Amino acid sequence: MQHRHSSIRIVDNLAEITRHHDRQVLEKSLLKTLNELFPAQSLRLFRIRRHDLMHDISLLAFCVNDVISSSEQHPKLNQEMADELTAAMTEAIDKEDIVSYRPAEDNGWNVIYPAYDSHGEIFASLVHHCQELPSSIDQRLVHGILRVYANYLALIDKSQRDKLTGLYNRETLDEQITKILVNQSSELNKLMASPNDSRRRRYAIKHWLGVVDIDKFKTINDTYGHLYGDEVIILVARLMTSGVIRDDDLIYRFGGEEFVVLLKAANETDAMQAFERIRRVVAEHNFPQLGQVTVSIGFVEVSAQLSPTDVIGQADEALYSAKNAGRNQVQNYHTLVAEGKISEPKKIASSDVELF
Numbered sequence: 001m002q003h004r005h006s007s008i009r010i011v012d013n014l015a016e017i018t019r020h021h022d023r024q025v026l027e028k029s030l031l032k033t034l035n036e037l038f039p040a041q042s043l044r045l046f047r048i049r050r051h052d053l054m055h056d057i058s059l060l061a062f063c064v065n066d067v068i069s070s071s072e073q074h075p076k077l078n079q080e081m082a083d084e085l086t087a088a089m090t091e092a093i094d095k096e097d098i099v100s101y102r103p104a105e106d107n108g109w110n111v112i113y114p115a116y117d118s119h120g121e122i123f124a125s126l127v128h129h130c131q132e133l134p135s136s137i138d139q140r141l142v143h144g145i146l147r148v149y150a151n152y153l154a155l156i157d158k159s160q161r162d163k164l165t166g167l168y169n170r171e172t173l174d175e176q177i178t179k180i181l182v183n184q185s186s187e188l189n190k191l192m193a194s195p196n197d198s199r200r201r202r203y204a205i206k207h208w209l210g211v212v213d214i215d216k217f218k219t220i221n222d223t224y225g226h227l228y229g230d231e232v233i234i235l236v237a238r239l240m241t242s243g244v245i246r247d248d249d250l251i252y253r254f255g256g257e258e259f260v261v262l263l264k265a266a267n268e269t270d271a272m273q274a275f276e277r278i279r280r281v282v283a284e285h286n287f288p289q290l291g292q293v294t295v296s297i298g299f300v301e302v303s304a305q306l307s308p309t310d311v312i313g314q315a316d317e318a319l320y321s322a323k324n325a326g327r328n329q330v331q332n333y334h335t336l337v338a339e340g341k342i343s344e345p346k347k348i349a350s351s352d353v354e355l356f
């Protein structure tokens with residue numbers, strides 16, 4: 001009977017994990033489930049990216065004393081603990097197996113579970129800190145739940161990606177912009193309430209949206225055929241993701257030969273430089289048969305006062321201007337407005353809004 005109860009609890013928890021489609025919610029739900037099944041002093045989920053022979057490790061979410069949080073609020077580990085953890089994590093990744101050790105700071109245990117994606121690539125690692133070493137059956141259970149999480153994440157990822165380029169698809173873009181806008185509104189409120197300077201700096205990072213469009217693409221299609229056109233789209237996508245933007249910046253395939261880039265930058269100059277890098281990496285590439293292919297880019301700051309459609313619309317206006325000015329260039333919507341080249345959007349007075 002006892003056995004059946006715990007099985008039901010596990011199935012219920014798995015159903016709860018797979019109820020969410022949002023990565024961050026999913027991460028927190030995974031920790032909540034594991035914490036409920038195996039009460040721990042702490043659970044930490046790390047993202048792992050392989051760069052050549054090195055592993056880039058960053059915290060995604062953690063759970064301490066039943067409280068689950070995202071990475072920003074995480075207290076920093078001291079250097080000795082961080083080194084110890086990194087060494088053990090590397091061992092688990094290399095062995096492709098669970099690794100446990102006694103951390104120097106107390107007499108408990110750290111158990112490390114590596115997680116692999118559908119291509120067998122390491123993508124995450126769970127660190128379970130507990131007083132007593134879990135039995136091998138419990139370790140297998142945690143590992144099994146982590147695999148369900150990895151498989152489910154792979155499914156979500158597939159549904160969010162464009163088949164031709166592997167970039168995020170248009171459907172996920174609106175969600176992402178809405179998320180940024182919602183976060184911005186709440187951050188703005190916190191900022192207003194806080195006279196603290198370091199806090200102000202933390203919220204100072206801005207988001208920028210750029211629409212990137214391949215120039216004269218119709219000619220490429222007409223001259224070399226649609227299939228070759230597709231190859232060019234794939235190559236441009238690859239160039240844009242090949243280290244010209246930061247890891248946490250996002251690229252979407254927006255339409256045929258159009259892409260959207262969402263990136264973080266402190267100010268207009270930094271954003272302009274990032275979009276310029278994208279423009280340059282494409283213009284400097286030697287495309288088979290064609291030689292040079294160029295892109296035009298229009299960008300705008302993602303501001304809490306706008307809707308996702310307005311943000312994309314403004315970047316699109318700047319793109320239109322870049323095309324008209326001769327292509328192979330980057331234009332900033334706000335600069336164009338300031339220079340009078342684009343008229344500022346009309347503010348709708350509340351008396352103009354008809355309510356049915």
Ligand SMILES: Nc1nc2c(ncn2[C@@H]2O[C@H](COP(=O)(O)OP(=O)(O)OP(=O)(O)O)[C@@H](O)[C@H]2O)c(=O)[nH]1
Pocket residue numbers: 213214215216217218219221225226227228229230233255256257323327
């Ligand atoms: N190969 C390929 N072509 C596509 C795809 N989607 C759209 N297209 C083609 O892309 C071309 C886009 O051309 P236009 O938007 O007219 O503009 P352009 O020739 O790129 O010129 P500018 O944007 O003004 O520099 C059209 O001929 C579409 O048929 C796709 O997925 N694959």
